[in-house]
Amino acid sequence: MSGKCCNHMLIVIIAIFVFPMKMAIGQTGPGKGYARIPKGAYSIIAEVRAKPGKIEDLRAATLPLIVLVRSDPKNLVYFFQEDRENAGHFIFFEVFATKEDFEAHNNMPYVKDWFAKMPDLAEGGVKTTRMEVQPARGK
Helix, strand or coil, rough: HHHHHHHHHHHHHHHHHHHHHHHHCCCCCCCCCHCCCCCCCCCCCEEEEEECCCHHHHHHHHHHHHHHHHHCEEEEEEEEEEECCCCCCCEEEECCCCCCHHHHHCCHHHCCCCHHHHHHHEEEEEEEEEEEECCCCCC
16 A cells, blocks of 8 residues: 555544543533542532622622632532523522531631622622432433
């Protein structure tokens, strides 16, 4: 076989075998990551409403938490969301493996600093509901 033919065959082999494997390994589709959530994981739904005239201040105080909390190795899921129909109504969804992991999160300096700002920014403080993640059927 000529060198040119071997090069073409090598490209075909890579295209058939290597690229699909790389795509499967790097897949980020639906369901990716659920396996990390242990049975009985500790989840929190927190709700905060901005005081009149404080929506932007509350949002600005909270947005930096996304990177900080998600970089915590004990945090499994963290979403900061805003009600599309009621500006300034924010909902947090957080998942930790255990209550102790969540309590350690709440003792982080950046979380304490955020809570210290709430009397000036939030109407009625932060309301939380502590939940237990239920296992998928058959698990």
